[in-house]
Amino acid sequence: FLGAGGGNDIQWCFSQVKGAVDDDVAEADIISTVEFNHSGELLATGDKGGRVVIFQQEQENKTQSHSRGEYNVYSTFQSHEPEFDYLKSLEIEEKINKIRWLPQKNAAQFLLSTNDKTIKLWKISERDKRPEGYNLKEEDGRYRDPTTVTTLRVPVFRPMDLMVEASPRRIFANAHTYHINSISINSDYETYLSADDLRINLWHLEITDRSFNIVDIKPANMEELTEVITAAEFHPNSCSTFVYSSSKGTIRLCDMRTSALCDRHSKLFEEPEDPSNRSFFSEIISSISDVKFSHSGRYMMTRDYLSVKIWDLNMENRPVETYQVHEYLRSKLCSLYENDCIFDKFECCWNGSDRQVEFFSLIVMTGSYNNFFRMFDRNTKRDITLEASRENNKPRTVLKPRKVCASGKRKKDEISVDSLDFNKKILHTAWHPKENIIAVATTNNLYIFQDKMN
Amino acid sequence: MFMRGLKRKCFDGEEDIEGTLAGIKAIPSYNLQRQSLLDMSLVKLQLCHMLVEPNLCRSVLIANTVRQIQEEMTQDGTWQMINTQSTGQAPLDRLVSTDILCRSSRDQAEGKHVPGYGTFNKDFESDQAQDSSETLSAASSVQAPRNLQSNVWEMENPQENKGNFQKSLDQIFETLENKSPNSVEDLFSEVDNSYYDLDTMLTGMMSNTKMGHCDSIETFSSPTNTASNSNCKSDLNELDHIVEILVES
Secondary structure (H helix, E strand, C coil): CEEECCCEEECEEEEEEECCCCCCCCHHHCEEEEEECCCCCEEEEEECCCEEEEEEECCCCCCCCCCCCCEEEEEEEECCCCEEECCCCEEECCCCCEEEECCCCCCCEEEEEECCCCEEEEEEEEEEEEEECCCCECCCCCECCHHHCCCCCCCEEEEEEEEEEEEEEEEECCCCCCCCCEEEECCCCCEEEEECCCEEEEEECCEEEEEEEEEECCCCCHHHCCCCEEEEEECCCCCCEEEEEECCCCEEEEECCCCCCCCCCCEEECCCCCHHHCCCCHHHHHCCCEEEECCCCCEEEEECCCEEEEEECCCCCCCCEEEECCHHHHHHHHHHHHCCHHHCCCCEEECCCCCCCHHHCCEEEEECECCEEEEEECCCCCEEEEECCHHHCCCCCECCCCEEECCCCCCCCEEEHHHCCCCCECCEEEECCCCCEEEEECCCCEEEEEECCC | CCCHHHHHHHCCCHHHCCCCHHHCCCCCCHHHHHHHHHHHHHHHHHHHHHCCCCCHHHHHHHHHHHHHHHHHHHHHCHHHHHHHHCCCCCCCCCCCCCHHHHCCCCCCCCCCCCCCCCCHHHHHHHHHHHHHHHHCCCCHHHHHHHHHHHHHCCCCCHHHHHHHHHHHHHHHHHHHHHHCHHHHHHHHHCCCHHHHCHHHHHHHHHHHHHHHHHHCCCCCCCHHHHHHHHHHHHHHHHHHHHHHHHHHC
16 A cells, blocks of 8 residues: 555545446546645536536534545536537537636635637635615515605625526637647746647736737648647746646746747756667657646656656656556557557646645556556555446445456456456546545546545 | 567567467568558548547647658668559658648538547458457467457447448538639549549458458468558558648648
8 A cells, every 4th residue: 555755554445426327428428627626625527518517525524533524516517618610610629628726815716627729717606695675676576666665774685595606707719729738827826828739828817818829839831740739737836937748758848938939948858768669659658648747846747658757857868757557558559559549648646735845745646447547656666556436335445456467367356458448547537635535537427535534 | 770570569469479379370460560550540540630620639649650650661662662553643752641630621520439539440440450360370369459349349330331431521522612613623633533432442441451461371472462562552642642632722
């Protein structure tokens, strides 16, 4: 098992599962993004149907000291609708690609959600009081006959059932020709970036009719295109620094102070290819699907098809650590290319930490196939494979570690590579920012696991 | 330039062949497998240009794979076959244009699947997988690609799928027609109509590759094998030609 900081092992237990039980998955229900807010009290998911569902953690129940609060539905709203681009004769999918929360400044919560083309700033606010006692209106809104008004009164606020409202406050549109894959809020909390396949734009949260293009890798002749942007993120502390990853397995760090257009990187992170593993699929599996800074910003983590790599920002020529997620797939790359699984974009995340100190960025989590997900402990170098499945849904029972047998004799309880279900992929996972609570998305279900509290 | 033995690792099940009855059943040649990968990639590229809006990252990665294969074939000398077959319309070193990857046609959305992809491809790919797995030696790993396929895909009616394909191609031409009627005449006037019979072209590709796979055992070092390879190349050349036309329009 894993250690976390002070040497306490984390033992993961099933807590909740959200979503339909059917095996028949409705396309609109496919979860496409998962994100905790900064306090961890709220957990947002986006789906292929353009909807956002926000869960809220219950206040801790003092009598039930052995479990943390459960997550229940707080708000559901339609963030994006399908659109039609008449100029190109194309449909624009409503699928939510990313959600990012803003830090909370007042009673309301704000998040950015994006589909392929348009980013929206949503305000989620609570209403638990309403004014009553109008002079000219009845309670149901009908106007009173003025002649019947004999006295005047001052309307007062009375409690009502909690209502959570989501309203779009800003719509940032028409800035992306290609499909948006990332949004990232700057540490100044005033600006954010959005990245598509070929360009990155910088926005101000208050201004929707203008954005600055800060990276453009579109070649003059599209026939020369060989590399696209796959992910981008702002540095957690330095508001002029950001990174973006590419389909060729490189990460570029850029400083916005050097020039208006950051086409020339300040740093280029790339690991030389291992010649013994070279194949026609080498480039495809090197394509980076996600990049995440560590809490302090000293390190960053990248996910490619088979591995997770940790990079020290001070060392460009190779990662400091590499973790194999499912190396047993290396001999199956041809089949995975055939059925397109080789293009699956897995995300990765760090453990939560209540301090912005490097010491606490210790555990890495990422998904795999067969509804398996993996965790790597940077300290102990131990790793674990767990499964998100309704069969394990006994609360407070520790999840059993899983093992995939690559070849040869299969031990009891092991699963052979050939029996893996490649339709069941975990692409999106999230870790509570402060506690050991994780959210793991299968195709259309959201699982919540907690560590076993003693 | 890499040793042949090294490259073979990329194809499934290869490592389990060693030490089995390899002497009796011939291992499909590296060239054949490479050819099949090339054909598969081209079909993927064609299909994604048919979809509503292709995933650019995926298209670029597939196109790069095609380039790699073509580069290696050029170095090998196997690409030279095209020289004799070519009508001189396309430059020899012209690779599949990536510009086509960024275009899309007004197309009805193909039935979206999880993982979403064109319906036609499934049948072709499962055929491919079964063929390649048949020609691999009788190790237990042979089952691996099949299971992988059956886990992910269900077999579809091939006839229906070909129909979809033809329909999609028709819609592309319809789009072109609506834009500028005059140019359409020019478009079609210089070109042999058989290029647009997609069924024939793809059938040609499929039967060539199928023949390539099934016959590799019997005709491993025979001239017929080489000929089938070059047929694939000429089909590739035709594809290049179509791509060129569509790009120029």
